Amino acid sequence: MSLDAVLDIAAAVFLVAGALLSLAAGVALLRFPDLLTRMHAAAKPQVLGLLLVLIGCALRLRTGVDITTLVLVGIFQLATAPVAAHMVGRAAYPHDDIRTDLLVTDELAAHLDRIAGARDDEVRA
Template identity: 65%
Template sequence: MTTDQWTTVADVASAVCLLGGAFLAFAAGVGVLRFPDLLARMHAGTKPQVLGLILVLIGLALRLRSGGAVWALVLVAVFQMLTAPVAAHMVGRAGYRTGKVRSDLLVVDELTSDQELARARDHGRAEDDDPRD
């Protein structure tokens, strides 16, 4: 294959990745608007959004083809994949603690027992520190 043919193949692959990433970002937006509760919306806002961004970044890397741009895109992908799950986890826990999660939609609820254990531990500490003794 000649250089022009490789360039054409890379451009087509880039377009496919960009369109796939745009579709996933659109699907994430629709999911955030349509799902009934916080956890489902959080899932829709993080999972397809991260994959969509990765596809867009791959498409950009295939189109730009310069070393500096590709390394910058790799950094964006790495930081996105590091921060999105942590942010979603913290939003989910905060939503659970503030009562924004519908418990009737949960299949398994492991956080309730953890919270009860923490409350009992804190209550025991509060009794030990009672100034009336």
């Protein structure tokens, strides 16, 4: 078996695994009960699925310019997906879009209570 055939098989495995992870993330977005669990399902397997697809594409293409572009796409996805998920969670928290009964630790509640108390003191002054 030639090296090209082995690389093509490895590329196919990476592409299928990445596609399945992305599909699982999409199904979880529809099935999970609240925003935080949906956000987790969108951020974690989606990023890993995309990285696997990018690795599969890199194995299949095997040219320097294309692989550089794929690496840049992966880096930007790793840099932006966690930040976007964090900001969506922070924006949705005060609007009761999450189920607090499912939280193990709620560190943001004390912080928001402290901010609300400071605002009330400013209004009174």
